[in-house]
Amino acid sequence: MSEMFCYQCEQTAGGKCCAGNVGVCGKSASAAGLQDELTGALIGLALGLGGEAACASATQLFVDGLFMAGTNVNFSDAAIQAQLDKTLAVFEHARQQESGSKPYDMLQLWGANDDIRSLKTLVLLGVRGIAAYAHHAAALGQHDAEVDAFFPQALAAIAAEDATIDTLLPLAMQTGQINLKVMALLDGANTGAYGTPQPTTVTQTIEPGPFIVISGHDLHDLAMLLEQTDGSGVNVYTHGEMLPAHAYPQLKKHPQLKGNFGTAWQNQQREFAELPAPVLFTTNCLMPPRDSYADRVYTTSVVGYPGLSHIEAGEQGNKDFSAVIAKARELGGFAEATTLPGINGGTSVTTGFGHGAVLGVADVVIDAVKQGAIRHFFLVGGCDGARPGRNYFTEFVQKSPADTVILTLACGKFRFNDLDIGQIGPLPRILDMGQCNDAYSAIKVALALSEAFGCGVNELPLTLVLSWYEQKAVAILLTLLSLGIKGILLGPSLPAFVSPAVLDYLVENFDVAPISTPEADLARILG
Ligand code: FSO
Ligand code: SF4
Secondary structure, three states, X not given: OOOOOEOOOOOOHHHOOEOOOEOOOOOEHHHHHHHHHHHHHHHHHHHHOOXXXXXXXXXXXXXXXXXXXXXXXXXXHHHHHHHHHHHHHHHHHHHHOOOOOOOOOHHHHHOOOHHHHHHHHHHHHHHHHHHHHHXXXXXXXOOOHHHHXXXXXXXXXXXXXXXXXXXXXXXXXHHHHHHHHHHHHHHHHXXXXXXXXXOEEEEOEEOOEOEEEEEOOOXXXXXXXXXXXXXXXXXXXXXXXXXXXXXXXXXXXXXXXXXXXXXXXXXXXXXXXXXXXXXXXXXXXXXXXXXXXXXXEEEEOOOEOOOOEEEOOOHHHOOOOHHHHHHXXXXXXXXXXXXXXXXXXXXEEEEOOOHHHHHHOHHHHHHHHHOOOOXXXXXXXXXXXXXXXXXHHHXXXXXXXXXXXXXXXXXXXXXXXXXXXXXXXXXXXXXXXXXXXXXXXXXXXXXXXXXXXXXXXXXXXXXXXXXXXXXXXXXXXXXXXXXXXOOOEEEOOOOOOOOHHHHHHHHHHHOOEEOOOHHHHHHHHHO
């Protein structure tokens, strides 16, 4: 019987760790073990490099290997083993050059003393989040030398036996700063390729006829799919974190990009059960597919699940989605227009309030604050998940007073983005800034407001109410802390890998607090 140790996400078993044969997410002990081996191989590679920057192909190994070990990304032993083999081949080459080191044994990390393990885990998970964003930017040909150099630097530091709280805390803050860099890189890559997002209302009604559902964060994959479905009679609907794609001019120009299907990732087994269409997963969050629809789920890139069809990139990263298009035709879609309403029964959602759109109406926003029409901004954003405590975020938005604005991003917004809570002047009260990486937009807007009002970000009428689930959220939290942002409310539970001493540090230095009830938190913030 195999055993696993994994505590990297919010739904970890008993709020402590997944052990035994299978994790709460459905990841097997063998896949978890291979992910540990892969991470250990990458740490060994980093040590062999002396923590120094790697060549482009080794950097891609860091990016892909780290992303592949993230939550709900890859469940396939064969795929993880193949990535491990690629990484170990580099060791073999280094050994022949007599400059090699050994793969790192992850048990050294999992067995370290509480606080060291906690801080090293914080860095490792933050780096996994950074790798995800670097992966999307690289797909659009964008790289940042400082980001690339950080992978070996941070991984080598995780192996350091002489690491102390005093060396690891600054490294955690540096992880946050590097994540800011990579989010900026990805923002530039996405807007450079597809234009500045524009506010866009997206229907949740599916037209009759064949269609494809595309999920995940990779806009480049969507762009390729749209090019290949142009004029084909096959429509395309976004799912989950792909929703904000509707706001990009160079993507929305394709008339077959029709609308959005479904809500956040944890509802996919129910929402896909009767789906007469294929689903393409470009990134997490993939759940183990039910037999009723497993034959129509396709994965690509670092995503994988045993038995699902996988589409690999060919020359220059091009992908051939003809099998997905053929599957859409075979399944035929709905016979009549069909609406899958949002969580609260809404039939459309609005997105596209990135930094370009919001700062484009900065004067309106600043005037509304000065005249008291906007009393407070809440950033209610982050990941969704299955825990019932996540209803907090819906209720928080429902109970927020009419003179407050809700900025939101990532998949947690599906809890409330179909609510009509009104407008303040020309502005809707819910402004969807985009995907989780568009936390960069929220930061840009906050910095612009603080400049306009001549105060620090912590003095703004702005509170961050964050829902976390996986490693990208860890990276974003580190970014916010590294910017000195205080008073963040975090839920639905605190990370299992944060030791009591590290939590004390976060509370004392950054006033990070767990969510309580929407009523109590709203009263305290606005009181
Ligand atoms: Fe959600 Fe999943 Fe974007 Fe995450 S779909 S939970 S933070 O992978 O990446 O928000
Ligand atoms: Fe458990 Fe989360 Fe790890 Fe899955 S990713 S095994 S749910 S801690």
